Amino acid sequence: MNHQKNSWIAVPQHSDFPLQNIPFGIIQYQNDTPHPATRIGDTVIDLFYLAEYGYFDSLDIKNLSPFSAPVLNDFIALGKQTTNAVREYLMKLFAEDNDYLKNDEKTKAMALIPVEEVELLLPLNIGDYTDFYSSIEHATNVGKMFRDPENALLPNWRHLPVGYHGRSSSIVVSGAEIHRPKGQLKPADSDQPVFGPSRRLDFELEMAFVTGKETKLGESVPVDQAEEYIFGMVVFNDLSARDIQKWEYVPLGPFLSKNFGSVISPWIVTLEALEAFRTASPKQDPEVLPYLSVSGEKNFDINLEVALQPENSEETLICRSNFKYMYWNMNQQLAHQTVNGCNIRVGDLYASGTISGSERDSFGSMLELSWGGKNPITLNDESTRIFLEDGDTVTMRAFCEKDNLRIGFGESVVKILPAV
Amino acid sequence: MNHQKNSWIAVPQHSDFPLQNIPFGIIQYQNDTPHPATRIGDTVIDLFYLAEYGYFDSLDIKNLSPFSAPVLNDFIALGKQTTNAVREYLMKLFAEDNDYLKNDEKTKAMALIPVEEVELLLPLNIGDYTDFYSSIEHATNVGKMFRDPENALLPNWRHLPVGYHGRSSSIVVSGAEIHRPKGQLKPADSDQPVFGPSRRLDFELEMAFVTGKETKLGESVPVDQAEEYIFGMVVFNDLSARDIQKWEYVPLGPFLSKNFGSVISPWIVTLEALEAFRTASPKQDPEVLPYLSVSGEKNFDINLEVALQPENSEETLICRSNFKYMYWNMNQQLAHQTVNGCNIRVGDLYASGTISGSERDSFGSMLELSWGGKNPITLNDESTRIFLEDGDTVTMRAFCEKDNLRIGFGESVVKILPAV
Numbered sequence: 001m002n003h004q005k006n007s008w009i010a011v012p013q014h015s016d017f018p019l020q021n022i023p024f025g026i027i028q029y030q031n032d033t034p035h036p037a038t039r040i041g042d043t044v045i046d047l048f049y050l051a052e053y054g055y056f057d058s059l060d061i062k063n064l065s066p067f068s069a070p071v072l073n074d075f076i077a078l079g080k081q082t083t084n085a086v087r088e089y090l091m092k093l094f095a096e097d098n099d100y101l102k103n104d105e106k107t108k109a110m111a112l113i114p115v116e117e118v119e120l121l122l123p124l125n126i127g128d129y130t131d132f133y134s135s136i137e138h139a140t141n142v143g144k145m146f147r148d149p150e151n152a153l154l155p156n157w158r159h160l161p162v163g164y165h166g167r168s169s170s171i172v173v174s175g176a177e178i179h180r181p182k183g184q185l186k187p188a189d190s191d192q193p194v195f196g197p198s199r200r201l202d203f204e205l206e207m208a209f210v211t212g213k214e215t216k217l218g219e220s221v222p223v224d225q226a227e228e229y230i231f232g233m234v235v236f237n238d239l240s241a242r243d244i245q246k247w248e249y250v251p252l253g254p255f256l257s258k259n260f261g262s263v264i265s266p267w268i269v270t271l272e273a274l275e276a277f278r279t280a281s282p283k284q285d286p287e288v289l290p291y292l293s294v295s296g297e298k299n300f301d302i303n304l305e306v307a308l309q310p311e312n313s314e315e316t317l318i319c320r321s322n323f324k325y326m327y328w329n330m331n332q333q334l335a336h337q338t339v340n341g342c343n344i345r346v347g348d349l350y351a352s353g354t355i356s357g358s359e360r361d362s363f364g365s366m367l368e369l370s371w372g373g374k375n376p377i378t379l380n381d382e383s384t385r386i387f388l389e390d391g392d393t394v395t396m397r398a399f400c401e402k403d404n405l406r407i408g409f410g411e412s413v414v415k416i417l418p419a420v
Numbered sequence: 421m422n423h424q425k426n427s428w429i430a431v432p433q434h435s436d437f438p439l440q441n442i443p444f445g446i447i448q449y450q451n452d453t454p455h456p457a458t459r460i461g462d463t464v465i466d467l468f469y470l471a472e473y474g475y476f477d478s479l480d481i482k483n484l485s486p487f488s489a490p491v492l493n494d495f496i497a498l499g500k501q502t503t504n505a506v507r508e509y510l511m512k513l514f515a516e517d518n519d520y521l522k523n524d525e526k527t528k529a530m531a532l533i534p535v536e537e538v539e540l541l542l543p544l545n546i547g548d549y550t551d552f553y554s555s556i557e558h559a560t561n562v563g564k565m566f567r568d569p570e571n572a573l574l575p576n577w578r579h580l581p582v583g584y585h586g587r588s589s590s591i592v593v594s595g596a597e598i599h600r601p602k603g604q605l606k607p608a609d610s611d612q613p614v615f616g617p618s619r620r621l622d623f624e625l626e627m628a629f630v631t632g633k634e635t636k637l638g639e640s641v642p643v644d645q646a647e648e649y650i651f652g653m654v655v656f657n658d659l660s661a662r663d664i665q666k667w668e669y670v671p672l673g674p675f676l677s678k679n680f681g682s683v684i685s686p687w688i689v690t691l692e693a694l695e696a697f698r699t700a701s702p703k704q705d706p707e708v709l710p711y712l713s714v715s716g717e718k719n720f721d722i723n724l725e726v727a728l729q730p731e732n733s734e735e736t737l738i739c740r741s742n743f744k745y746m747y748w749n750m751n752q753q754l755a756h757q758t759v760n761g762c763n764i765r766v767g768d769l770y771a772s773g774t775i776s777g778s779e780r781d782s783f784g785s786m787l788e789l790s791w792g793g794k795n796p797i798t799l800n801d802e803s804t805r806i807f808l809e810d811g812d813t814v815t816m817r818a819f820c821e822k823d824n825l826r827i828g829f830g831e832s833v834v835k836i837l838p839a840v
Contacts, residue, residue: 128589133672147671156667159613160604164672165585165679169548169763170637179638181760184580184709193579195709217590217681218599218840244760247576251567252553252584253673259585260760261637289604289615340601340664340680341840343589420638420761 011041016408023267049111120266133353134328161328167259178261197419198241205364208236208351223335235265277400311391431461436828443687454490469531540686552583554748558776581748587679598681617839618661625784628656628771643755655685697820731811
């Protein structure tokens with residue numbers, strides 16, 4: 001068991017945000033403009049004021065304007081060398097044996113804010129958003145229910161990380177309230193579609209990575225260099241309307257069933273903070289084409305949880321999964337995304353697809369947990385669910401834990417409101 | 421035959437850009453910063469200098485900063501009332517009977533530039549891009565070749581304007597050179613996919629509209645108010661790799677087959693400029709659901725052409741189609757896009773899908789023109805094509821013509837380079 005260095009900022013037991021995390025987000029405090037920030041324990045640190053008071057001067061960053069921007073794109077675009085230097089500097093500055101800022105009451109008064117006093121904003125201007133479909137358990141489960149139980153996995157699935165483009169305008173930050181979507185549904189007993197609120201509203205438990213380096217149109221990211229292009233990760237709830245999806249998705253894929261609201265956690269945890277939690281991926285069979293072939297530990301051991309809380313009731317933990325179940329890793333996803341010359345930008349989002357394990361309680365969607373509505377799940381308050389009901393709050397959590405170190409992502413929380 | 425008012429700027433016969441057009445674009449002239457501009461005949465008018473020299477003062481626009489922005493988003497976001505006032509003012513300012521600017525040599529020297537001396541830039545920061553599939557002839561042709569000739573049109577097609585999300589990062593402006601994409605292809609005689617350059621590289625003849633007004637998440641655009649949200653239109657070439665598409669697209673839709681480069685014409689022609697060219701849409705059968713039901717003439721009579729030019733050879737006109745063939749109109753597309761509460765932003769792009777007519781020479785893609793490669797087409801230089809070859813230049817043109825008035829879109833031009 002390692003002893004991890006403590007911070008002079010109090011960190012509650014089991015906090016997702018020890019000194020070793022240093023994630024990045026955007027905060028809004030009172031009437032101030034939005035600023036980049038990090039978090040230790042339950043204290044938010046406004047990086048604008050650290051920059052303003054000269055704390056980053058030793059890092060020789062030529063342009064400090066990213067520290068006053070309302071999104072993280074410009075900060076991330078400074079490049080890993082700089083953003084890692086900022087992160088490492090912050091780990092030193094807040095270490096228990098460092099008095100430099102600790103004794104600077106003026107700067108502390110401006111920069112340190114209890115997290116409950118700030119609003120956490122969407123941290124990115126998301127250029128493009130791709131949703132992959134990289135969990136073999138999820139793809140198999142969905143294939144059985146939506147298509148053919150005998151041939152659940154389609155012929156291309158083991159050869160390439162299947163993905164599709166999603167909508168970036170409707171990605172919102174944790175704490176959102178989303179109205180149940182309306183749309184065309186085709187009841188099984190009808191020849192014609194009907195119009196109305198979705199009756200099969202679902203979540204999808206996903207993680208997403210944020211790109212930190214751009215490419216030009218025509219360039220590809222080699223699979224063994226992909227991590228240089230990945231800044232960090234968030235928890236991602238890809239809300240889905242299964243009945244709208246079923247009617248619309250052939251032949252061009254999901255559209256209105258997926259673009260009415262996707263909910264990310266507010267703090268971007270860097271790839272560097274996850275280093276201690278690397279793990280192997282599932283063996284890929286058949287062998288993948290050379291442009292997708294990676295060696296070494298390219299997956300991460302990240303515990304995932306979904307809790308469901310009916311209105312005016314308690315929450316029930318309904319799913320425990322793990323990011324390490326992913327058949328296709330992020331490096332392969334990014335290499336595939338760009339192998340045709342598709343260009344990427346700083347601040348793009350690439351979601352994993354629903355992350356299901358092999359056990360029923362590790363399934364990452366209501367569709368799978370209730371097996372298409374056939375097996376209702378029972379909550380702690382004895383109510384049952386096959387899909388989400390109005391007033392339900394869905395909370396997703398993600399954290400790594402090993403040798404006394406816990407690095408977490410916080411939460412993605414969304415409440416379902418009735419259809420407009 | 422109407423007599424159209426002339427401009428004191430020379431307009432060549434058959435120009436797409438008479439005094440009555442006044443499209444908007446972004447120009448780069450020598451070392452100056454990019455500026456919003458319009459065009460009359462072969463003369464570009466730099467709107468930054470008109471604003472700078474007080475020409476828009478009478479319009480009482482509170483904030484002139486959109487006239488110095490490098491994209492049109494802020495200008496469009498001023499709203500139709502303002503952008504229409506600017507357009508109408510410009511039509512007066514450049515009318516042959518108006519001496520105001522004509523005699524102002526100082527401003528003219530800064531603001532009027534021959535089009536061949538400027539670079540035309542991508543005019544928008546495109547937030548999200550949707551590609552519809554709204555030509556019944558195209559959907560039927562593709563269905564016959566990709567799926568089942570007996571059931572070419574899928575059950576949902578006549579009930580909703582099928583669409584999917586595309587990639588906005590890879591949308592470029594006319595004049596681009598795009599490398600043939602590489603990717604996974606599955607030859608018919610092989611069990612396994614292979615990796616290599618696409619052998620079935622295609623264009624898709626489309627138009628796209630630009631949204632000019634945002635909505636909030638949860639709001640919908642009523643079909644009878646949709647035109648208030650549409651700023652204007654461009655020609656859109658949705659380059660497609662048919663072999664990559666065929667292997668990847670089931671079940672989540674086209675991905676790498678479509679995101680290696682899409683090419684728009686540089687001038688956004690406003691909906692107002694197209695007013696004289698309204699026309700009825702094809703009759704929809706069965707009747708559509710109420711949220712998609714429109715009355716009045718919601719389509720536009722826009723002639724479309726595709727020319728193919730092999731390297732070091734002459735061009736051949738290989739397709740003549742018309743935007744009026746569209747089964748689903750733009751109002752229906754936008755109402756559908758937002759019926760679930762999906763929010764839209766200023767500067768989003770919504771492409772029509774390939775616009776084919778019923779005759780073979782009106783088919784809007786090589787896939788259809790060569791019927792899946794079975795019927796090669798012969799070019800003027802006696803070479804033949806089933807798909808695009810390296811060195812080929814594809815030029816798409818769009819124009820309306822009626823009663824002596826021609827309003828055109830200019831061109832979308834792209835040259836295909838060999839795979840990297």
